[in-house]
Amino acid sequence: MDWMRDWVQAVRECEGGALGTVLCLALLFVWYCYRVGCEHASYTPESRSSPPELSSAKLRPTLGGVRTGGGASEEELNGFAYCQSPECFRCSRPGNGFNQRLYHNLQDYAKRYTWAGMGRVHKGVREQDRYRLCNRPSIQKAEVFFLPDLPSAPFFSRDAQKHDVELLERSFPALLAEFESVYRTPPPLAPGWKANSTPRGHWWTFYLVNQGTTLALNARRCPRTWRVLGQLRTFISNNVFGNACFSVISPGATITEHYGPTNVRLRCHLARLFTLDAASRGERRLRPTAGPERLH
Structure with missing residues (x-):
């Protein structure tokens, strides 16, 4: 018992x-x-046919024209969140056609290799519309492709890409020399420079790689910079998310706050702040005054 x-x-x-x-x-x-x-809750059938809240908030004029610290009103800033170039992958908004091509490419990759470790990528491709239409505040809100479950930070430590950051810093004298060689003529008149739309001031870029495409003429003018790009371990050069350029912002210029095309990349800024040399007596000379690097 x-x-x-x-x-x-x-x-x-x-x-x-x-x-x-x-x-x-x-x-x-x-x-x-x-x-x-x-x-x-915010992803309803009606919202599928309307533009994302983020886009409409940036493009829709606001009443009252609230002033910002940069001197431009909110209404003025809203009109510069996206460029008008049909070649810009981010601003032309490829939509469902891009998602379908991406999904087919992912399937082809899995058939050739394996699905192992591709679950998060598969989820990101499958649910792009939901991520773009979600109007909750977020640090990461990619305009073209969003990969879920990646860490967020305003700036990443230099150790995140230690090899590439140190290579860029060691190569800075060569990069600066080639920048100065292509910047002698004012950018609006110089070949290879592109003017970007800004509500205040000027913003020019000199691309060596734009959306994964090499600009051969510009690359030939900067052979040492091009060689450095080839030595970077994590440089994106074979898809639309790859960019490398010299960027110049005039004093007082305002760049509208915006999200990038994807959250799967880190953008490295090897920045230098220049001021006009008062001793030049009006001649166009530049003097470096600071130089922090940033990864974001």
Whole structure:
């Protein structure tokens, strides 16, 4: 009879443990349903045919024209969130056609190699519309492709890309010399320079690689810079998210706040702040005054 009592007691203990497990699973299921409901609350069938809230907020004129610290009104800034170039992959908004091509390419890759480790990429491709239409505030809000579950930070440590950052710093004298060689003529008149739309001031860029495409004429004018790019371990050069350029912003210029095309890359700024040399007596000379690097 002792073994019978022990068996009954064991069954009762198992029942108690099983009941606790069931209750925990039920609570987890309720929490999961709540989270999914919150995420999909703003993603309705009507919103599929309308532009994302982020885009409309930037493009729609605002009443009152609130002034910002840079001297430009919010209404003025809103009109410069996107450029008008049909060649710009971010601003032309490729939409579902791009997602379909990306999904087919992902399938081809998996057939040739493996699906192992591709779950997050597959999820990102499958749910791009939901990420773009979500109007919740977020540090990461890519305009073209969003990969979920990546860490967010305003700036990343130099150790995140230690080799490439140190290579750029060692190569700075050569990069600066070639920049000065192509910047002698004012950018609006110099070949190879591109003017970007800004509400205040001027912003010029001299691309060596633009959206994954090499600009051969510009690259030939900067052979040492091009050689440095080839030595970078993590430089993106074979898809639309790859860019490398010299960038010049005039004093007082305002660049509208915006999100980039993707969150799968880090942009490295090897920056130098220049001021006009008062001793030049009006001659166009530049003098470097500071130089922090930034990864974001």
